[in-house]
Amino acid sequence: MSAPTAPATGTYRRTPLAPYAAAVTGVGLVTSAGTGVRAAWHGVTEGLAPSVGPRPELEGLPCDFFYSVTDCDPREVLGVAAQRLMDRFAQLAVIAAREAVADAGLDPSVWDSGRVGIVIGSAHGGLPFYDEQHAVLAGRGARRVSPKLAPLSVVNGAASSVSLDLGVRGPSQSVSTACSSGTVAIGTAHQMLRSGACDIVIAGGAESTCTRLLLASACSLKAVSTRREDPTAACRPFDTHRDGFVVGEGAGLLVLEHPDHARARGATVRAQVSGYGASSDAHSAVAPDPDGLGIERALRTALADAGISPADVGHVNAHGTSTLSNDLIEATMLRRVLGESPLVTSTKAMTGHTLGAAGGIEAALTVLALQHQLVPPTVNLDAPDPEIPMEIVAKEARAASFDCAVKTSLGFGGHNAALVLTRA
Numbered sequence: 248m249s250a251p252t253a254p255a256t257g258t259y260r261r262t263p264l265a266p267y268a269a270a271v272t273g274v275g276l277v278t279s280a281g282t283g284v285r286a287a288w289h290g291v292t293e294g295l296a297p298s299v300g301p302r303p304e305l306e307g308l309p310c311d312f313f314y315s316v317t318d319c320d321p322r323e324v325l326g327v328a329a330q331r332l333m334d335r336f337a338q339l340a341v342i343a344a345r346e347a348v349a350d351a352g353l354d355p356s357v358w359d360s361g362r363v364g365i366v367i368g369s370a371h372g373g374l375p376f377y378d379e380q381h382a383v384l385a386g387r388g389a390r391r392v393s394p395k396l397a398p399l400s401v402v403n404g405a406a407s408s409v410s411l412d413l414g415v416r417g418p419s420q421s422v423s424t425a426c427s428s429g430t431v432a433i434g435t436a437h438q439m440l441r442s443g444a445c446d447i448v449i450a451g452g453a454e455s456t457c458t459r460l461l462l463a464s465a466c467s468l469k470a471v472s473t474r475r476e477d478p479t480a481a482c483r484p485f486d487t488h489r490d491g492f493v494v495g496e497g498a499g500l501l502v503l504e505h506p507d508h509a510r511a512r513g514a515t516v517r518a519q520v521s522g523y524g525a526s527s528d529a530h531s532a533v534a535p536d537p538d539g540l541g542i543e544r545a546l547r548t549a550l551a552d553a554g555i556s557p558a559d560v561g562h563v564n565a566h567g568t569s570t571l572s573n574d575l576i577e578a579t580m581l582r583r584v585l586g587e588s589p590l591v592t593s594t595k596a597m598t599g600h601t602l603g604a605a606g607g608i609e610a611a612l613t614v615l616a617l618q619h620q621l622v623p624p625t626v627n628l629d630a631p632d633p634e635i636p637m638e639i640v641a642k643e644a645r646a647a648s649f650d651c652a653v654k655t656s657l658g659f660g661g662h663n664a665a666l667v668l669t670r671a
Contacts, residue, residue, distance in 0.1 A: 266554035267441045268519035270509040273351030273502030274611045275343035279495050280597045282319035288615050291597045292644040294626040296479045304459050310471040312478040313457045314495030314599025333408045334373030340405035340453035341412045343498035351502040358414040364445040365406045365419040366436045368428025368452040370603030373400035378458045405453040417445055425658030428452050430606030434523030436503050446508040451500035451607025480627045484567035484593035485574050485639045487630040492568045495599020499608030516671040518614040522553025528661025535657050539580030545663040546584055553667040557585045561649020562622050564613045566657045567593025568600055582636040590647055592640045596626045606656045610666055613652050617670045622647055
């Protein structure tokens, strides 16, 4: 029986768009592997143990641990008054945005131009505050519920908070496509720049969902690891003994610029977002298409959008959740599209699965991989699954020479997205 193939992509385009590359001029990261680009990159590439351990609010659950951001206190960074006006996912987004715009060296005068946009993805938004206020309603009555519930719990809280913090007056929007949200946000920003709607877009993802309700549901779904005896090694993408992901929190944001704008101001370009593709599986609310045809369509669309041959891809930062079927489906698809040559990794082994933030964090790490010509390791890969038909970088980072990398993301509901990133 021949291998399944995705339907041809782009055949509806009578006049394909010319390849276009958005300049990445700034990066901001907040992760359990480290806060700030320098610390996060060091933690991921050196395989340092992430901040993970039992959480009292998860006591009694099969999975009672969580990959946390512990080296950054939003109260100290943002101030107590500002911090109280944001749920934690928005706080992390603002911290990452401040680093990204400082890294880009942007003049604050641009914020008022209307030519700067914001697109930030999140799967759940302010879920912790929502849960907290539900408990208040149940235990203390309606009069005690906070009037801040609506602005703090909605998914657009991160984009709104970044806009308020920086004073950005251009288009601001949020994306919620489950675990592909951050990748879709960056792809949307790429399209906004290409269309001429903006000169600069701050894009990526943010998430913080350590709540008993969410983790209990994930346990019931059997999606999370129950390796309680060694939580730092629980997330094991592509390993024979993988048993699910570990939920994490964080934010990853990029400053994307139209190449003409970046050139005119003499900006340093770290890498380029050269292609974007998205698709829907139309298969299941929780499981990917078993043949991987949806994510294949997204990847082939992204490659065509970038004008890149599959043979040119040297590195893939995979979705790699550490679940039994998803890892195999994704790896089989990557082999089918890209062949044997790319070096594949899943950095979720260090950051946890940050859900809607994952694509933003992992795209940022892919930018750094291109810049440093270094592929981060999949640190907990002790026994590679013999059915995984790709070269997975395990245990230690690997120096390599490559000009093109791919970031893939899959989300509940069949939301797929892929980015092609190229060396500046």
